[in-house]
Amino acid sequence: MDRRALVSRDGASAPTAVAPLVGFAVAALGAVGFVVAYVVDAAPAAYGAALLCAFGGLGFGLVTWAHRLMPAGGRVEPREHMAVATAEEDRALATIRGQTEPLPRRRLLWGAFLAATGATGAALLVPLGSLGPAPHDALRRTAWGRLPHPRVVDENGRSVRPGDLAVGEVLTVFPAGDPGSANAQTVLIRLPDGVEVQSPGRQEWVVDGLVAYSKLCTHAGCPVGLYVVEEQQLFCPCHQSAFAVLAGAVATLGPASRALPQLPLGLDRDGYLISLGDFPASVGPGWWTRP
Amino acid sequence: MIERLARWFDQRLRAVSALRAGATKVFPEHWSFMVGEIALYSFVVLVLTGTYLALFFDAGMERQPYTGSYVPLRGVEVSAAYRSALDLSFDVRAGRFVRQVHHWAALVFVAAIVVHLLRVFFTGAFRRPRELNWIVGVTLLLLAILTGFAGYSLLDDLLSGVGLRIGFSILESIPIVGEWLAFGVFGGPFPGDVILGRLFIAHVFVLPLLILGLLTVHLLVIFRQKHTQFPGELRTEDNVVGDALWPTYAAKSVGLLFIVAAVLAALGGFAQINPIWLYGPYEPATVTSGAQPDWYMGWLEGALRLMPPVEVVAFGYEIPSLFFPAVLLPGVTFAGLYLYPFVEQWVSGASRREHHLLDRPRDHLVRTSLGVAVFTFYAVLLVAGANDIIADVLDVPIGVVVGVLRVALFVLPVAAAAVAVVVCRQLRRSDVHAGHKEAVRQAADTH
Numbered sequence: 201m202d203r204r205a206l207v208s209r210d211g212a213s214a215p216t217a218v219a220p221l222v223g224f225a226v227a228a229l230g231a232v233g234f235v236v237a238y239v240v241d242a243a244p245a246a247y248g249a250a251l252l253c254a255f256g257g258l259g260f261g262l263v264t265w266a267h268r269l270m271p272a273g274g275r276v277e278p279r280e281h282m283a284v285a286t287a288e289e290d291r292a293l294a295t296i297r298g299q300t301e302p303l304p305r306r307r308l309l310w311g312a313f314l315a316a317t318g319a320t321g322a323a324l325l326v327p328l329g330s331l332g333p334a335p336h337d338a339l340r341r342t343a344w345g346r347l348p349h350p351r352v353v354d355e356n357g358r359s360v361r362p363g364d365l366a367v368g369e370v371l372t373v374f375p376a377g378d379p380g381s382a383n384a385q386t387v388l389i390r391l392p393d394g395v396e397v398q399s400p401g402r403q404e405w406v407v408d409g410l411v412a413y414s415k416l417c418t419h420a421g422c423p424v425g426l427y428v429v430e431e432q433q434l435f436c437p438c439h440q441s442a443f444a445v446l447a448g449a450v451a452t453l454g455p456a457s458r459a460l461p462q463l464p465l466g467l468d469r470d471g472y473l474i475s476l477g478d479f480p481a482s483v484g485p486g487w488w489t490r491p
Numbered sequence: 492m493i494e495r496l497a498r499w500f501d502q503r504l505r506a507v508s509a510l511r512a513g514a515t516k517v518f519p520e521h522w523s524f525m526v527g528e529i530a531l532y533s534f535v536v537l538v539l540t541g542t543y544l545a546l547f548f549d550a551g552m553e554r555q556p557y558t559g560s561y562v563p564l565r566g567v568e569v570s571a572a573y574r575s576a577l578d579l580s581f582d583v584r585a586g587r588f589v590r591q592v593h594h595w596a597a598l599v600f601v602a603a604i605v606v607h608l609l610r611v612f613f614t615g616a617f618r619r620p621r622e623l624n625w626i627v628g629v630t631l632l633l634l635a636i637l638t639g640f641a642g643y644s645l646l647d648d649l650l651s652g653v654g655l656r657i658g659f660s661i662l663e664s665i666p667i668v669g670e671w672l673a674f675g676v677f678g679g680p681f682p683g684d685v686i687l688g689r690l691f692i693a694h695v696f697v698l699p700l701l702i703l704g705l706l707t708v709h710l711l712v713i714f715r716q717k718h719t720q721f722p723g724e725l726r727t728e729d730n731v732v733g734d735a736l737w738p739t740y741a742a743k744s745v746g747l748l749f750i751v752a753a754v755l756a757a758l759g760g761f762a763q764i765n766p767i768w769l770y771g772p773y774e775p776a777t778v779t780s781g782a783q784p785d786w787y788m789g790w791l792e793g794a795l796r797l798m799p800p801v802e803v804v805a806f807g808y809e810i811p812s813l814f815f816p817a818v819l820l821p822g823v824t825f826a827g828l829y830l831y832p833f834v835e836q837w838v839s840g841a842s843r844r845e846h847h848l849l850d851r852p853r854d855h856l857v858r859t860s861l862g863v864a865v866f867t868f869y870a871v872l873l874v875a876g877a878n879d880i881i882a883d884v885l886d887v888p889i890g891v892v893v894g895v896l897r898v899a900l901f902v903l904p905v906a907a908a909a910v911a912v913v914v915c916r917q918l919r920r921s922d923v924h925a926g927h928k929e930a931v932r933q934a935a936d937t938h
Contacts, residue, residue, distance in 0.1 A: 237585075244588040248760010255753035262746030270739040277517035277731045279717055282620050283845045332674035339663070339670060339680070355776065372776045382656075382681055382775035415776060420795065420813055421660040421681070422653055425778040437780035438653060439796045440879055440889050453890050457800035457812050485660040486802060486811035487670045 215268045223261025230254030340491060342384040342414075343375045344463060345478025350375040352388065352412070352465070352473035359472045362408035365390040370427045372415060375475065383483055385415040386463050387434065388473075389427060389445060399448030405464040407473065412463035413449045416484035417441055419456035434460065458486070514737035519720035523610045525747060530603035532751040533596045534706065540593040541695065547583050549575040550645060550691035552684045561768050569772040572647040572687050576767055592759030597639050599755060601787040604632045612831075612862050615850035616719045619843060622832040624712045627705050629828045634702050636787050641694040643765065643785055645687055650765075650782055652773025656681060657795075664814040682775060722848045729847075783877055793875030794820050797897050824869075853915040853922075863911040864904035871900045 230253025237246040266272075344350060351359045354371060357379045365371055371388045374381050391397070391409045405411070413434065417424050422438035432445040433452065441454030449460035461479035468474045482490055501507035518524075551571030557564045559574065560581045569577070579586035608628065611617055617625040644651045644658070659681040662673035678685035717731050726732045734740040758764075770779065784792050794816035803810040835858065836843070852859040874881070875896045882889040 241584050244591060244760045244763075246760070247585060247588040248757050251756030251760070252753050255749045255756060259746045259749030259753055262742045262749065266739050266742035266746065270742060271735070272739065273520060273732070273734055275517045275733060275735050276725060277515070277717070279729050279731055279847060281729070281845055282716070283843070328675065331676070332671075332678045335670045335674045335680075338674070355774075374776075380775065385776040419660075419800075420657045420817075422656060423776050423778040426780065437778050437782065437879070438657065439792075440893070451800060454893070455795060455798045455800055455812060455816075457802040485663060485813055486809050487663045487673075488666050488668075488808055488810075489670065490809050490811075 217265070217269065219264035219268065220261040223257045223259075223264060225257070227254045227257030227261065230257055339383075339484070339487065340482050341478055342483055343378040343381050344384050344386075344475050346375070347377070349466065349468070349474045349476060350377065351468065352376075352386075352475060353379055355379050360388070361471055362410055362467070362473060365410065367392050367409075368429045372423075373412065373473075383416060385423060386412050387415045387424060387427070388412045389434075391432075391445070395432075395446060397446055397448065399462065402448065402462055402464075405462055405476070407465040407467055410465060410473070411445065412465050412475075413443070413445075413460040414463070414479055414483040416460075417456055418451070418458040418460060418483075418485055419454070421484045424460065514735070516714070516736040517717075517731045517733050518736060518740045519718050519726075519731055519733035521721060523614075524718065526603055526610055527607040528744060528747055529751055530600055530607055531706065531710075532748045533600035533603055533755065534702065535748065536596040536752055536755050537593060537600060538699065540589050540596060541699075543589050544579060544586075544593055545695050547575060547579050547586065548572070548645070548691075550687040552647070552682075552687050564768065564771070567772065570647045570687070572645060573767070573772045576646040576648070580766075580768060588759055590759075591762070591764050592755050594643070594764045595758040595762070596755045597642060598786060599751075599758075601632070601635050601639055604628075604635055605787075608632060608828075609862070609866065613850075613852040613859060614719070614721075615846065615855060615858065617832040618836070618846040619832075620716055620845055621712075621719070624709055624716070625832050626829060627709045627712065629825065631702060631705050631709065632828075633825060634698055634705070638694060638698040638702065639785055639787060641690045641698065645690055645694060646765075646767050647687060647773050648765075648767035649770040649773050649777060649779060650767075650784075652682070652775075653778055653782065654784055654788075655686065656775070660813060661817040664811040665818055666808070666810055666814070682773075717847070719847055719849050721851070726848065728845070731847075781880055781883070783880075786873070789876035790869045790872040791817060791821060791876075793872035793878070793896075796878050797872070797875045797893060797900060799897075827865075853918040856912055856915055859915055860908040860911045864908040867904040867907040868900065871896060871903055875900070 230250050233250035234247060234254060236242075237250050352373045353359055353376045354373055357376070359376065360371065360373060365388065367390050369390050373386050373388045375384055378384055389411050391406070391411060393409065395409075397403065397406050397411055413424075415423050415425075417436040417438065419436065419439055419441050422436050424434045424436045424441075424443065426435035426437055427433075427445075428435055431442075434443040434445055434449060435441075436443075436454070436456065439455050441456035442452045443449040443456070443460050444452050448462060451457060451459060458481075461481040461483055463479055464476040466474050466476045497507055497510065549571045554568045554570050555574070556566050557569045557574055557577065559565075559577050561577055564577065576590075579590050581587070611625065611628070640654075640658075644655050659673050659677055662676060663669045665672060674680070676686070676689070677683045678689075718733075720726050720731060720733070723732075734743070771777075783789065795813070798812055798816040800812055801815070802812050839857075850858075852862075875893075878892045878896060879889060881887075882892045885892075
């Protein structure tokens with residue numbers, strides 16, 4: 201780009217239109233380049249380069265044109281102060297007053313008008329109720345409790361046997377009939393041999409060294425997607441809450457305040473994992489009337 | 492030619508006198524006055540690129556196996572939204588470029604609004620008679636953030652899906668109405684099958700229309716009240732000194748429009764952004780680590796991560812800990828922004844006169860140090876939004892990073908304010924040496 205045209209602004213030489221002309225020439229080339237990029241189905245970089253030239257050239261051209269050849273600064277315009285009452289203002293208000301005051305005062309009428317307007321406005325909001333169903337107990341229950349003793353299945357709907365998981369392995373599981381369910385998602389963990397889960401009254405919910413917790417973080421509802429074997433912790437990658445697998449998945453670190461609810465596991469006669477019921481507590485984050 | 496056109500209109504609308512007033516209007520010149528224009532022109536780019544994208548995008552949530560030209564995802568069940576976003580990225584000619592320009596423009600749009608807000612704050616440009624436009628501007632920031640969130644949540648990729656899940660949880664956390672609100676917005680329990688369609692209408696119609704309307708008001712008010720200016724030669728409270736709108740200012744400003752477009756085109760062309768094909772489609776039970784939202788949501792993300800696990804339970808009702816960083820903090824933030832001009836007026840007890848000359852930040856120690864402290868607070872939150880990456884890079888346990896950041900959240904703002912005071916004093920002293928009588932007089936005024 202022609203730098204001299206810019207520099208000579210100091211008045212060393214007569215103003216010339218070289219810089220803006222160069223800018224507009226580059227812009228025209230960029231426009232051609234953009235069409236070519238489209239015709240040959242180019243990568244994004246080609247479009248970017250073409251438009252950088254087109255728009256950049258236009259911008260450079262206009263700005264140098266303004267700097268070189270247009271009057272610069274020094275224009276003074278008076279400013280009106282508004283923080284004073286003007287005669288015009290007084291006249292306008294007086295006119296309105298003059299058209300209002302002959303009327304008899306109708307407080308009741310005004311009150312009724314405003315109340316009726318308010319009531320109509322409020323009534324028009326009622327159809328917003330159609331936006332969503334009443335919550336009922338949708339947040340309190342999951343699909344694990346819909347049918348008695350559902351089988352534990354993987355994301356593809358295949359039933360799971362205890363032998364399917366090696367030590368240290370985890371599997372995301374769902375109740376049969378609802379694979380992929382957002383709020384019934386559960387993480388199934390194979391504990392190391394000889395390790396016990398320290399949660400009183402729930403030892404029998406562990407089957408063959410397998411323990412299952414809700415996979416919905418009790419903080420903001422993200423999937424608690426990471427299992428750190430060495431620390432026996434479940435870890436939420438969204439906001440870094442950690443839950444102790446061997447201690448009933450109580451929250452040990454980060455913003456989560458509640459344990460992940462534990463799923464009561466059992467075995468059916470064919471040796472497949474089942475759940476003995478729904479989670480004993482609501483899954484996921486809390487709300488006003490959480491039981 | 493132009494004159495004939497002007498006469499044609501004037502003989503139907505009597506509009507030429509307005510044209511004359513506009514053409515002779517004077518705009519003061521300072522580099523910091525361009526930041527708001529950058530926001531305006533980013534919005535122009537957003538509307539143009541967004542309209543093109545909307546011609547191809549489908550916000551449907553019904554799932555079908557993907558059959559497009561991105562081979563690694565062929566056969567995977569994806570929603571119509573994700574499929575159409577992939578098509579825009581691989582099968583619509585120029586689609587990926589336009590998508591990337593649109594995304595970059597959104598980042599620059601919000602950034603320019605924030606920098607513009609800082610300029611207005613630190614120079615006291617919000618004072619009477621401009622409280623009105625401050626309120627409009629803060630609303631525009633709020634709308635810009637909401638539009639951005641709605642926009643990147645549309646694509647139904649893994650990152651945005653997890654973001655929506657968090658959004659559902661945040662709505663749920665609001666006392667009394669939360670459960671109903673979340674079910675209303677999502678049309679039932681998460682994820683449901685209507686949320687993307689609703690976000691689409693919000694993103695391409697409701698929110699942009701509000702932005703366009705308020706942007707118009709914002710500009711009309713500037714036009715009516717005339718722009719502020721820094722004190723200096725000839726410049727007083729009773730005038731405006733600078734370029735005339737026609738032709739100098741118009742040429743420079745339209746030039747800036749093209750330069751903004753050029754930079755955004757270059758970013759969109761050369762810097763890949765939001766490669767949703769690498770994230771994969773959203774599945775409720777899948778999540779990735781090292782996931783960050785767009786930068787303007789980062790302060791909220793950081794607040795969520797730093798909030799200690801306190802859960803208020805009283806009389807059988809619960810306020811989840813999520814409520815405090817995700818609802819209360821933004822509520823307080825925007826309430827503070829809206830009220831600041833009135834609070835400053837009230838607390839300082841300054842006269843209620845009009846202000847058209849800008850303060851230099853160094854001359855207003857209280858406001859400047861307060862602004863620096865508050866800005867630092869949000870900057871720490873923004874950094875905290877990437878605490879997992881910091882822990883990873885520094886190889887420090889995440890608990891330590893969180894602990895340090897929790898302390899920094901309250902210590903750094905105080906320290907930064909102290910530094911600001913020292914720097915302001917130093918700058919004022921150098922003014923005295925340089926013989927800026929005006930600055931000396933103002934310094935005397937503030938004490």
